[in-house]
Amino acid sequence: MKKRIVISLVVLATLGIILASQYPKLYIATGYGAKCLASGIFVAGRDAQMVKDEDLNYSIVKYTKSVIDYENKRVTTSFFGLASQTAVYREGFGCCLTGELSPVELQREMLLLPEVDKLSWKLPWPNGDVKKDTVFAELDTAQLNSAINMAFDYSGQNVKRTAAVMVLYKGEIVGEKYWSEKEITADTRIWGWSMNKSIVNALVGILSRQGKLDVAALAPVPEWMNDKRRDIKLNDLMQMSSGLKWVEDYGDVSDATNMLYRKADSYLTAISVPYGKAPQKEWKYSSGTSNILSGIVRSTIGNDNIYHQFPYNELFRKIGMNSFIFETDAAGNFVASSYGYGNARDWARFGLLYYNNGIWQGDTILPKGWVDYTRSVAEASKGVYGAQFWLNDAKALPDVPKDMYACEGHRGQRVFIIPSKDLVVVRLGFSETDFDHNEFLKRILFALKK
Numbered sequence: 001m002k003k004r005i006v007i008s009l010v011v012l013a014t015l016g017i018i019l020a021s022q023y024p025k026l027y028i029a030t031g032y033g034a035k036c037l038a039s040g041i042f043v044a045g046r047d048a049q050m051v052k053d054e055d056l057n058y059s060i061v062k063y064t065k066s067v068i069d070y071e072n073k074r075v076t077t078s079f080f081g082l083a084s085q086t087a088v089y090r091e092g093f094g095c096c097l098t099g100e101l102s103p104v105e106l107q108r109e110m111l112l113l114p115e116v117d118k119l120s121w122k123l124p125w126p127n128g129d130v131k132k133d134t135v136f137a138e139l140d141t142a143q144l145n146s147a148i149n150m151a152f153d154y155s156g157q158n159v160k161r162t163a164a165v166m167v168l169y170k171g172e173i174v175g176e177k178y179w180s181e182k183e184i185t186a187d188t189r190i191w192g193w194s195m196n197k198s199i200v201n202a203l204v205g206i207l208s209r210q211g212k213l214d215v216a217a218l219a220p221v222p223e224w225m226n227d228k229r230r231d232i233k234l235n236d237l238m239q240m241s242s243g244l245k246w247v248e249d250y251g252d253v254s255d256a257t258n259m260l261y262r263k264a265d266s267y268l269t270a271i272s273v274p275y276g277k278a279p280q281k282e283w284k285y286s287s288g289t290s291n292i293l294s295g296i297v298r299s300t301i302g303n304d305n306i307y308h309q310f311p312y313n314e315l316f317r318k319i320g321m322n323s324f325i326f327e328t329d330a331a332g333n334f335v336a337s338s339y340g341y342g343n344a345r346d347w348a349r350f351g352l353l354y355y356n357n358g359i360w361q362g363d364t365i366l367p368k369g370w371v372d373y374t375r376s377v378a379e380a381s382k383g384v385y386g387a388q389f390w391l392n393d394a395k396a397l398p399d400v401p402k403d404m405y406a407c408e409g410h411r412g413q414r415v416f417i418i419p420s421k422d423l424v425v426v427r428l429g430f431s432e433t434d435f436d437h438n439e440f441l442k443r444i445l446f447a448l449k450k
Contacts, residue, residue: 031261094327147443193409239378245276267295287337
């Protein structure tokens, strides 16, 4: 009897030690669950069960339980009652985790976004959604449609989990498909995750065009002026070669997971990372870097109301990205590392802006030379990265032209821009585990007879 009691106590003690050591990690799962479910429902307008089945059917997140408060637009998620976290919807700001802040106080803040012309959808593409009947003799439409169809699961499968595909050729829509049986349509906002890093590239570019930022100048971060970080330039941040001692690990408690799932202010969390190496000596992928850039945009503008309207007035509305919602954290920073939602056509419009060298229908959005700068190789990256865009200079995609550059996000979100082939290709989805991006683009390229 005594032996059984001792064994039971040892087992309980062991379980207690394991739980105590793993407990902080549970906040990653519950934070991810609450935030993604809230945004899926209240920003994307999707069915809650589909969000759970597709967006949250991932790692230990799938074992979390969520309570949805539709009336107050809140989601609370826990792991068997532990590590509970709440995400709230705020009009104009999207969804954010509350942390230790009051949901009621947070939800008192609202952002009145610039109005969208209700008839804009009747305009011809790309400002509107009316496709032109353009025929390109060099494009094999049947082959293109086959390539697009093969990007999706066959009936009854759930492997590739592609939500949407858009193909532009010479700026025109030549291919488009959605996961309609699972309620994804042309109007559905879909998460961008790290593709939003490329959005902040555009915001910095716009401020550069306005003469308010210079990528060659030192990064304007006052907190860095008294240590070695004062030598970091804006360009070092743009190229993720700042030398900051950042840890990007989503399977453990790290700088990245603390920033996204535990802290209210993503900018302050990111700038607190210490000096590691001299700038440009090492390339290190860092979501914190993108949020530092977002904070620099905020401080450069110097007025929160203007800051929160800035991407809409200066970018989204100008190029017809009317579905796009750029979400903020609880402190009001655009979470440029991760949180922006737009439909497939709006992601395609963003790619088209860069394909057109930053000019939209005669309107200069990005300064001259900005796209060339964006595509310039960050030397320490050895050909894989430019300025908040991924490159194919090192031929990571071997069957795709070397001049391809892309916005890339978690679970297979992509906007591919291939200037030499006059292509912009969008793939959005819920997984990339069984999705081959190289084969996907190879099949599309095969449809071009040039």
